[in-house]
Amino acid sequence: MADADAVLTVHNVSKRYADVFAVESISMAAPRNSVVGIVGENGAGKSTLFNIMSGLVRPDTGRIELNGREIRPANYREATLLGISRVFQEQALIPNIPVYENIVLSYEDRFVRWGQLLDIGRMVEVAERVVSAFGLDIDVRRRTSDYPFSIRQAIEIARACLVSQELLGIQYPIVLLDEPTSALGRGEEEAFFRLIAKIKQHGTVLFVSHRLSEVLAVSDIIYVLKDGHLIATVDPADATEHVLHGLMVGRERDADYYHEAEQLDVSEAPPVFSVAGLCKTGEYQDVALQVRRGEVLGIGGLLDSGKSALGKGASGVVAPDAGTVAVSGARPISPNLGHLVRRGLGYVPAERHTEGMIVDFSVAWNISLASGADLFSSRFGIWRRNREAEVAKHYVELLHIKASDIATVCSTLSGGNQQKVVLAKWLCRTPKVLILDNPTRGVDAGAKEELYRLIRELTGSGLGVLLITDDLLELIGLSNRVVIMQHGRVTAVVDAPPGAKPTERDLVALMVGANVTTEVSASPNRRTLH
Amino acid sequence: MTSKKSTTSTQLWPATLLRARIGMWLPLVVVCALVIFFHMGSPAFLTLRNLSAVSGQASTLLLASTGATFVILMGSIDLSVGAITLLVGAVTVMLLRALGLGVSALLVGIMLGASFGMVNGLIFAFGAIPSFVVTLGSLSMYTGLAWQLLQGRALSLNSPAFENLAIGQSVPYFPNIALFALGAWLFMTFVCFKTRFGRYMYIIGGGESVARNAGIPVRRYKIFAFILSGAMAGLAGALAVARLGAAGPTLGTDLLLNTLAAIVVGGTSLSGGVGGVQRTLIGVLIITLLDNGLNLMDVNQYVQNVIKGAVVIAAVLISQDRRKLTVMK
Structure with missing residues (x-):
């Protein structure tokens, strides 16, 4: 050597x-x-x-x-x-x-x-x-x-x-x-x-x-x-x-891990979230896509593809330069998170500790965080502590969040349980669409599987999910359709029905810009295996 | 079995939580210690007359500090509290002399304070300038304006009804201004714990970008916090001139240090998201007792400042989790 x-x-x-x-x-x-x-x-x-x-x-x-x-x-x-x-x-x-x-x-x-x-x-x-x-x-x-x-x-x-x-x-x-x-x-x-x-x-x-x-x-x-x-x-x-x-790439994908059998056929379902003409200089250009009821629409792309920025733009966290989004049948509006939340959208950012949750706060406080304007306060702005406690308890049980009680400080929870708290923050509003940016980053394999099952259950009851992820297997396993972005533009949309999922290689080829996916794999004599 | 239990209980209280516990009870212990110490140091300390005077002195500070606590809670800082108190005090006296407003001057004071606070809030929220800089600037502006109005002199007022708002004693030995201050403190404690506004202050202080990613209108609530802080400083200014019967150029100058000291000593963290208005009362008591007790013990003014400063630093050293203290927003 x-x-x-x-x-x-x-x-x-x-x-x-x-x-x-x-x-x-x-x-x-x-x-x-x-x-x-x-x-x-x-x-x-x-x-x-x-x-x-x-x-x-x-x-x-x-x-x-x-x-x-x-x-x-x-x-x-x-x-x-x-x-x-x-x-x-x-x-x-x-x-x-x-x-x-x-x-x-x-x-x-x-x-x-x-x-x-x-x-x-x-x-x-x-x-x-x-x-x-x-x-x-x-x-x-x-x-x-x-x-x-x-x-x-x-x-x-x-x-x-x-x-x-x-x-x-x-x-x-x-x-x-x-x-x-x-x-x-x-x-x-x-x-x-x-x-x-x-x-x-x-x-x-x-x-x-x-x-x-x-x-x-x-x-x-x-x-x-x-x-x-x-x-x-x-x-x-x-x-x-x-x-x-x-x-x-070339890892083995386990269809059970992603509960692919439970994936719905949504080809006839109405859209719950539509993005039209979304632009932001230097980030993404002229993006249009539709998430159907019960669908997981995956977005894949390299680091510079602009997919995370698109998530922030479509949810209104960072206002785009132009373009509109519409939740369900509502009038298309220029994205503004406050307005979209009221219409039934939730956004889970990639950086859980700095953007998704306040780790020094309790489970209950984090779950109620996005619903202060309606669910948890009265018309006169009085906070509804009892309802907050009830809802938090309900979701701790429902999502099997491993916390001794709802007053537990979130920094003591594992990554998977923290992410469940972040999801509960939106689920308590019974949203119509969730935008998830790398939802399983920093989560161990067991908790990942639980999150995947949860996503399947939620889509089964009609939620639309826009899934932005760097994890190719997750992208393929969970998505009904995969949107490929390159340099801020949507360059391909790939169907991913259960049983006929694209391979990692197919998607990567699209991500790096090759228009053909017919390339053969490496022949053994080119490798020096260790 | 017992040993097992004790290990789990120590695990339940890791160092940071233990620190939080100390932070919670220490201020109360300090108040008791100060009372005992000054009682032994000066026979005049624990007398009804003196305590009545103390409650009057504490009131202005308590009024101004309760509002400013919200700003600290959301991770910002308001240095202009004392300047707003001074400017509102000066304007109130001039209005009383010119128009004979009487009791309603109190409302005018609150409104004026709120609008000065709103100026802070608007510049802070829309200009994206650190609150430290904004309020440092407005501190100078408001102070200058007040001095210009007063022309360096103390203006006395002659409105017994208005003065009675502060120095009358509806409860024997307890000046009305102290009733106002306690009432305002109770109300603000309620606001802090039981309202959406209060909760949003914690959330913004705990994680501003988390608040943004949850669709909370952060900018609006930042402005609200500065309006509230200004309104309370305005109320403090109006009642202070009612108590003193005049507005002088030194009104509110000690509030700059004292409000921050009271809030921090009480246990509200400068890093935001931790603490609450209820704690500020204890902080105010500590600062006021120190001032009053040291005076009674004939400690000279300069040494008093040294001691007060040391107490503030010591309180923060002991109670705050400094790993979390980042640059002040």
């Missing part, structure tokens, strides 16, 4: 959180002056792997070697001193200071003279050497925020790559790039590729991205992760996007 060329090698590294392996016995090698692509679905273990390499997480077992010597960085700082730097998804440059200060950030102690004074001249000199070695034509004395995003990203990558060479004398720096292109516009990618080629001259790049075409284009070797395991090592020369996807 470990070849002589390898700068960074990982041997049998495992990391477990509670009962779940985030990564399990992963071994890989990153050769000198090369680009190593790492791909996998959300939760495949890519970030954990990067966290281990950059000292943010300690592996339970296994070891990492740098130039043949074992390293154990205790934190990010130690990792950078060893020559491993990371460029995070969100930019880590401080916008309101000059570029050169950002470049030597955290290395200021190397520029001190006469006790405490900083040698600004030398800082600028080093910074200039770093940017010019990268072919960047910028004035390092200017404020960082004066430069556009792509330049700032280049500065950050240059810093990660060269400062360790410049100041620490590291010969072959390692740069970990975590989704570096997700915030780049299409036109800026070219510059990014040139950047990658630059780093390659100086050191080694490990590159995580959801954009498989980019990974294929720049990588010398690609590791595919799935559920914490390294399942394939792929040579990009003879692989395609579809081959990679086939390796990444």
Whole structure:
């Protein structure tokens, strides 16, 4: 495994959180002056792997070697001193200071003279050497925020790559790039590729991205992760996007888990929620869809597809620029959550702890949270505590929420029970339609199944559900129809009747933009299985 | 068996809850301790005469603090309470002198205060500026306006009926202003616990984005809270000038520190969502007893300030869960 060329090698590294392996016995090698692509679905273990390499997480077992010597960085700082730097998804440059200060950030102690004074001249000199070695034509004395995003990203990558060479004398720096292109516009990618080629001259790049075409284009070797395991090592020369996807997904879906047999035929049912012409600049464009009575309409798409933003827009949490929504037969209105709630809509946001519920409040207070204007207060604004307690008790029993009583503080509940409380908040209003954004995120498998059963029961009694989810199996298993979004537009609608569900591969192909779904899966001889 | 029980009971009270318990009872313990301490320190302290005076002093603070508690409860801050008290006091006196309004000046005071509060609320809610900044600015504006009106002098009023609202004693030894204050406090406690408005204050303070994601009209209720805070400060201002028989440039200056101190010492958290109006009464008692007792014990004014400040900091140190304290909204 470990070849002589390898700068960074990982041997049998495992990391477990509670009962779940985030990564399990992963071994890989990153050769000198090369680009190593790492791909996998959300939760495949890519970030954990990067966290281990950059000292943010300690592996339970296994070891990492740098130039043949074992390293154990205790934190990010130690990792950078060893020559491993990371460029995070969100930019880590401080916008309101000059570029050169950002470049030597955290290395200021190397520029001190006469006790405490900083040698600004030398800082600028080093910074200039770093940017010019990268072919960047910028004035390092200017404020960082004066430069556009792509330049700032280049500065950050240059810093990660060269400062360790410049100041620490590291010969072959390692740069970990975590989704570096997700915030780049299409036109800026070219510059990014040139950047990658630059780093390659100086050191080694490990590159995580959801954009498989980019990974294929720049990588010398690609590791595919799935559920914490390294399942394939792929040579990009003879692989395609579809081959990679086939390796990444391809999990077995259990029809019982999603209660697919209970899925209703809603082809004749009337719509309970209609969206027309919904637009928001930079998020989603001209979206129209209809959720029928008793239907689960799934929305799938990559991270930049705009599906979550669409959920916020359709519910009126964040007002869209244009477009209308209508609940049941009511008059179409410009989305406003307060109005839509009164008409029978509920919205469950993806961030449960910060947007879905107040974890410091009791179960009862959280259940009554959205109904203060009608159910739980009288005409004169007097709060109805007794009714609040009754309703809360009813839903704690009905949904089997594991809480000792309705005064239990929600922070003490498990993720699944918390999500049930969030659902009860809407269910007590007997809604006609619910918009669910990743409703089972951070919920364990058993509780997930319970939530799926609940969704089936609710749709069975006529509720319409708009399900936005990153979990492909959930999307396929629960949905009657699947809407695919790409760059803010609806690009496909796929029927998903029980017994004839689309496969993950079909959907992924649509999400990444290929118009055909006929691609064959990876042939065994292309894999190097571990 | 017994040992098993005790372990479960300790598990039921993890550190944070225990802290919450301490936060709940500590203020009451402090009031008792202060009463005992000052009783031993000064024979004049526990006399009907003095307690009557204390209740008069406490009333202005209690009136102003009950309204401001709602603003703190929703995670914002109102620094302009004292300035509104001063400005409303000044305007009320001028109106009384010019128009001879009599008792109805009280209503005018409330309305004026409410509109000054509404200005705060509108700028805060629509301008999306931190309440700290908005009310710091209006604190200066309202104070300046009041001084301009008063021209740096104290204006006395001559309306026995109006003055009687504050200094008359319908209950012996208990000035009417204290009845107003207690009544207002009771009513606001009811509002805090038994109304939609009160509940929304907790919800906005506990999680503003959660409130938004539930369709609660957050902006409107933010404005309501500032209107209420202003109205109570206006009532405090009108009754304060009735009690003093004049409006002077120093009216309400001590309220800036004292309202915040009373609310926080009482146990309402600056991070929002925790506490309640009922607690503010205890906070007001602590602050007022400190002022009065230290005076009686002949502690000089400067040292008094040092002690009061230390008490406020100590109260917050002991009772609040500081991990949750984020930047003030």
